[in-house]
Amino acid sequence: MSASRSRFALVDEAYAALGEAIVDGRLRPGDRLRDVELAAHMGISRTPVREALQKLQRIGLVEVAANRYTRVAALTDRARNDMREYAAHNIASAMRVALPRCTPEELETALRHVDAMRDAESSKAYVAAVLDLYALVVACSHNIPFQRTLEQTDLVLRRNLEGWQAITDETRPVLFAHLRTQLAERDANGATWTFLSLHGFA
Secondary structure, three states, rough: HHHHHHOOOOOOOOHHHHHHHHHHHOOOOOEEEHHHHHHHOOOOOHHHHHHHHHHHHHOEEEEEEEOOEEEEEEOOHHHHHHHHHHHHHHHHHHHHHHHHOOOHHHHHHHHHHHHHHOOOOOOOHHHHHHHHHHHHHHHHHHHHHHHHHHHHHHHHHHOOOOOOOOOOOOOOHHHHHHHHHHHOOOOOHHOOOOOOOHHHOO
């Protein structure tokens, strides 16, 4: 492995490790992120740690004030609401592209994910099911920009969707039934509208 590739690999490893620690709560909002300490803990130099922190800053998980601090960003109501809107529309778009391209086996898997969403007893379980569906339809889409976007936003999606659920009024069971039927019939327009309706965006 060349020196440059080795550096890129170290940046990716530091980015993944720090990002996962933020997502699972080991690093909490407001915690200071000192590159010297982090580098020593990871057994690597400061340079890949600094680059990893810059990448995390670009997706909103870290905030930096020059010569003052680098710290884990707070999870605000605005960040949650923006991410829910972003996720609903991007998942619906990927679904629209993917449905004509899915294999029968992939459609069956999508239906299982929808059932897991419907039956989820907590927001954590709901978000996990939604993201499983998202990953599946992105893979089925065979669309490189969709795939790259999911790779780049995976960490912030998992963190900022905390607390998300489908609507809870009397239309919920009807909409889930519609979504199941529309997916099974490859009704891309109907499934897109229903998915957005389930999350209050249609």
